[in-house]
Amino acid sequence: MKESLSIHISDEEIQNLNKMIYIQYGYDFSDYSLASYKRRLSRIMINFKILNLTDLEYKLVEDELFFNVFLEEVTVNVTEMFRDPDFYKCLRRDIIPQLSTYPMIRIWHAGCSTGEEVYSLAILLKEADLLKRSLLYATDINEDVLIKAKSGSFSLELMKEYNENYKNTGGLFDLSDYYTVKDDRAIFNEEFRNRMVFSPHNLIQDKSFNEFNLILCRNVLIYFNRDLQNRVIKLFSMSLSSFGYLALGSKETLELNGVNEEFELVNKQQKIWKRKK
Amino acid sequence: MEEKEIIVFGGSAGSVDVLLSILPKLPVKFPFPIVVVIHRKDMDDSVLESVMKSRCQLNVIEIEDKTFIKDGTIFLAPAGYHLLVENDYSFSLDLSEKINFSRPNIDVALESIVNIYKNRVIGILLSGGNEDGARGMKLIKDAGGLIMIQSPESSSVPVMPKSIESLVEPHNILSPDEICNFLLSKSLSCNKRVFK
Numbered sequence: 156m157k158e159s160l161s162i163h164i165s166d167e168e169i170q171n172l173n174k175m176i177y178i179q180y181g182y183d184f185s186d187y188s189l190a191s192y193k194r195r196l197s198r199i200m201i202n203f204k205i206l207n208l209t210d211l212e213y214k215l216v217e218d219e220l221f222f223n224v225f226l227e228e229v230t231v232n233v234t235e236m237f238r239d240p241d242f243y244k245c246l247r248r249d250i251i252p253q254l255s256t257y258p259m260i261r262i263w264h265a266g267c268s269t270g271e272e273v274y275s276l277a278i279l280l281k282e283a284d285l286l287k288r289s290l291l292y293a294t295d296i297n298e299d300v301l302i303k304a305k306s307g308s309f310s311l312e313l314m315k316e317y318n319e320n321y322k323n324t325g326g327l328f329d330l331s332d333y334y335t336v337k338d339d340r341a342i343f344n345e346e347f348r349n350r351m352v353f354s355p356h357n358l359i360q361d362k363s364f365n366e367f368n369l370i371l372c373r374n375v376l377i378y379f380n381r382d383l384q385n386r387v388i389k390l391f392s393m394s395l396s397s398f399g400y401l402a403l404g405s406k407e408t409l410e411l412n413g414v415n416e417e418f419e420l421v422n423k424q425q426k427i428w429k430r431k432k
Numbered sequence: 433m434e435e436k437e438i439i440v441f442g443g444s445a446g447s448v449d450v451l452l453s454i455l456p457k458l459p460v461k462f463p464f465p466i467v468v469v470i471h472r473k474d475m476d477d478s479v480l481e482s483v484m485k486s487r488c489q490l491n492v493i494e495i496e497d498k499t500f501i502k503d504g505t506i507f508l509a510p511a512g513y514h515l516l517v518e519n520d521y522s523f524s525l526d527l528s529e530k531i532n533f534s535r536p537n538i539d540v541a542l543e544s545i546v547n548i549y550k551n552r553v554i555g556i557l558l559s560g561g562n563e564d565g566a567r568g569m570k571l572i573k574d575a576g577g578l579i580m581i582q583s584p585e586s587s588s589v590p591v592m593p594k595s596i597e598s599l600v601e602p603h604n605i606l607s608p609d610e611i612c613n614f615l616l617s618k619s620l621s622c623n624k625r626v627f628k
Contacts, residue, residue: 161543166519190516190544191526198528231528377497377525380518384498406496406510406525 161197168208169193175212180222182296183359184229186383195229202228223299230297231378235313236271236330238373239405240323243275245425247325250400251283254368260289263367263394265358266375267293270304271317276371277347278333279324286350292365294356301353307343314341358387363394370395374404392417395430402427436503437552439464439615440545442538442568444471444560446588448480451558454612455506456487462615463622464554465501466490469509469541471534471560481508497525509536516544534564542568551576554618556611557602558582560592570600580604582611 166189173185184192196211205211214221237243254260260280264273273293280286295301309317318330334341356364358375370391376384388409391401401418403409403426409418418428441451447470455466472480484492484506491505501507501521509515513525515536531537538557542565546553555572557565559582569579579602584590586607596602606614 188516188518188524190518190524190547191514191528194514194516194526194540194544195528231526233527233529374527377513377527381498404497406513408496408498 161194162200162207164193164196164208169196172196172208172212172215176215176222179216181360182226182357186359186380187229188378188380191231191378192229195231199225199228226297227299230295232268232297232300234268234271235320236309236317237275237320237324238272239425240320242373242402242405242425243279243320243324245422245427246276246402247279247283249422250369250402250427251279251285253400254289255283255285257368258288260285260369261365261367261396262289262291263365263370264291264293265356265370265372265391267295267301267304267353268297269300269309270307270353271309272371272373273304273351274307274343274347275321277350278321278326278330280350281333281346282326282328286346289350291351292367293351293353296355296357296359298355301355305348305351305353307348308337308340309343311336311339311341358390359383363390365394366396367394367399368396369400369402371402372404373402374407376403376407392430397430397432399430400427401430437464437554438467438501438545438549439554439556440467440469440542441556441558442469442542442560442565442592443558443582444534444562444564444589444592446559446561448472449588450582450608452483452487453608454615455484456489457612458488458490458615459619460489460504462490462504462619464619465503466506467501467509467515467541467545468506469515469536469538470558471536471538471562471564472511484508495523495525498522509541511536515541517548519548521548532562532564534562538565539568543571546571546575546577549577553577555579556581557593557596559587559589561589562591563595565592566596566599569596569602573600573603578603580606580611580614583607 177183200211267273273291280289321330334343405426417431419431421427421429481494493505494508494510513527516524516526518524531540553572555569557569573579581593581602583605584594587593
């Protein structure tokens with residue numbers, strides 16, 4: 156089936172929509188990257204057969220439940236376990252041994268979506284025998300995805316692919332060692348969830364809430380414009396301990412943003428930086 | 433900002449060889465940005481980039497989020513992301529679901545490029561085994577830009593260039609050599625204007 160291409164939306168219409176959403180729901184989308192935000196809006200309108208932006212605005216004002224659907228659609232939630240295996244291999248080889256020097260390891264997974272990458276990291280920590288003294292804070296703007304993340308239950312049919320990813324990170328065991336199967340779900344062991352704290356956090360409006368040794372925020376900044384990226388990177392800088400690590404998505408960079416003086420590059424390919432002091 | 437054109441290649445199976453027969457011949461002072469949006473496996477990223485870099489005279493950049501578009505540069509769309517263009521002439525990337533099994537999707541990229549560059553887009557669709565790109569090419573033509581396809585006879589997999597036939601008539605149907613000559617003469621005429 157051919158999908159129809161997108162609906163034309165003007166910048167002014169977007170500003171009006173954003174104002175309404177901010178007033179009614181308190182979410183500020185005004186510094187989202189315009190091209191992808193427009194694309195999300197147009198896809199929502201096509202999927203729900205909404206003809207123009209006024210109708211979308213009307214539906215959002217009327218229907219709070221629809222706003223939740225909207226939020227889920229606008230904040231892209233595509234993720235997988237051990238996404239980019241080479242990145243996890245690098246964590247395993249270079250970063251986790253450094254973290255092991257701390258008595259208590261605090262990690263923040265910002266924009267964790269449904270949690271696949273949080274469990275991935277927890278598995279690496281367990282294999283380095285560090286899970287017991289680690290705490291993984293996993294946050295997202297969207298509370299619905301956090302409920303899924305908290306359940307630690309993922310579709311069983313994806314496990315074959317995830318196991319391949321896991322092996323490619325240098326994993327010596329089998330992913331199935333870490334979950335039990337119930338119906339068509341793989342439910343990850345309690346010991347992982349016990350070290351995780353799930354909480355809503357909005358990178359755009361909320362403040363720093365702890366000091367971390369490692370912050371992961373992968374493929375979230377691509378949806379933000381340059382100004383907002385800068386503000387979020389400042390927030391990360393404020394939330395890192397001295398020499399704490401920051402990991403971004405494989406096509407994201409601090410270099411364009413003029414805020415990199417606080418960071419030193421650790422791995423260019425895998426997009427890992429370290430706070431200078 | 434000067435109203436400059438942008439050249440976009442789309443392609444899939446059989447397109448890398450064609451690109452490698454065209455792009456290395458383009459001179460260092462090539463006066464337009466060139467964007468390459470092709471389907472490839474996630475793994476090939478750095479391989480394609482280094483092959484291109486070693487053969488091309490032009491600067492080759494694999495696009496990262498918010499990379500600025502500039503002339504005389506070949507920009508490769510990274511595998512696994514949709515490619516979009518922002519108002520400030522920078523690229524942005526998007527990880528949302530695949531469209532017709534592809535990400536980057538050529539239609540998505542072309543639509544976003546047309547939104548910003550309007551009638552200043554030259555779209556070239558190469559060899560490929562699916563129909564991605566056809567609707568994007570129509571958008572380019574509708575906006576007043578120029579579209580051309582690799583001739584089906586010269587394409588190792590002609591499904592992609594052929595697929596536009598039912599939607600829109602291309603301005604030109606060219607062999608790889610002819611595409612190269614077109615770009616070279618385009619570059620010469622543009623530079624002449626500048627140096628007059």
